[in-house]
Amino acid sequence: MREISLDEVTRIVKESLIKINYELDNSLVTMLKKAKDKEKSELSKSILDDILTNQELARQGNSPLCQDTGVAVVFAEIGQDVYYNGPLDEAINRGVRQAYDEGYLRKSVVKHPFDRQNTQDNTPAILHTKVIPGDKLILKIASKGAGSENMSKVVMLTPNAGIEGVKKLVLDTVFDAGGRPCPPIIVGIGIGGNFEKSALIAKEAILRDLNDESSDPIIRNLERELYDEINRLGVGPMGVGGETTCLAVKINTYPMHIASLPVAINIQCHSARHIEVTL
């Protein structure tokens, strides 16, 4: 058994959340620059220019990239040979509390669906845990804004809908969302599992490396086709029309019931803020 210090977990969560809210991932910045060069209209170019200037300003450390600093989403992959001297979820939430306070991030969590009272410290995090072999703790940490999350959905297709059914659903979802989720977007798609599993793997898909592709040839091909077809929709930066509607399409799959084809589409705005840390 290996003991991992909960103070260390808290520190990692805090520092990660602050970092991702001020520093946009470099490969994402490169993609945004390429997207700007590709745009033909002055309007869509100038929007991408704003987004690029914004990330430079945020990097100076005074104002976060976006005012919606999101809900903290943490995927904890917990090695089965790890021991903690106390509750792991509390250590993570302590990190969230410290990050949103010390990092001057917006507290955007309300306690109850109807009385809408703010919890004042952005907790609780949305925490997903998974047990893995070994003695490591892998934390995938994201700040997920509501603008893009609100445009996401889960649909229970029937198996005969097939690849074409999935494609139509994704294209309709992205087109109908238009400018609201802050395009250019990253599209995370979960296919399979059941109702809740599809949503979970769609969220994990968003957290994948921007430049990776699925190792499954059918899925890899679908990622590529959807990337091209989404960009042909012409929604463009912030929905004003243009060449780039999505920066990446990531699809994760999971085995499912013989009668089901669950599909979850989780949309991520251009300010994709997440990081992976191994302890």
Next chain:
Amino acid sequence: MIHLKTPIDVSRLKELTVGDKVLISGTIYTARDQAHMRLIEDENPAFDLEGSVIYYVGPTPARPGQVIGSSGPTSAYRMDSLATPLMKRGVKIMIGKGNRSEAFRKSMVENNAIYMIATGGAGALLSSKIKSSKVLMYEDLGTEAIYELVVDEFPCFVAYDLHGNQIFKGGTS
């Protein structure tokens, strides 16, 4: 590039067409969902709605010595069903992001008002155009309170104009 000063001179809104870049200078007011719901019921708001500009934003907390934190637009469609009563009381420009409903667009034209977008996710950049900030109403709402902002050449694009045009590709109401 078009310059507009607050309070908004209604006669100038007809000149605007979709895609125009507009720089707004003067005093504007923030309001999101919760503030809208209260403002609609409020008979004595602390500012004059006639000719006013409403910015849909909930900023991050300011650091010591900073005017305001990150201050980009939030999705406008959430305020669609709340906007008409305020336009009837004189609100002339609403700034947000993303598509809105057809019912809103029609009401906006009838009320001689304009919907503009600012670049979503550019909160650090947009906050640099804000020169002063103070909580004016509903302080208990925190980030959702109504802030009075003094802005200098705050950059927006006309999204819906008075001639029936709209800027967006895609998007259903």
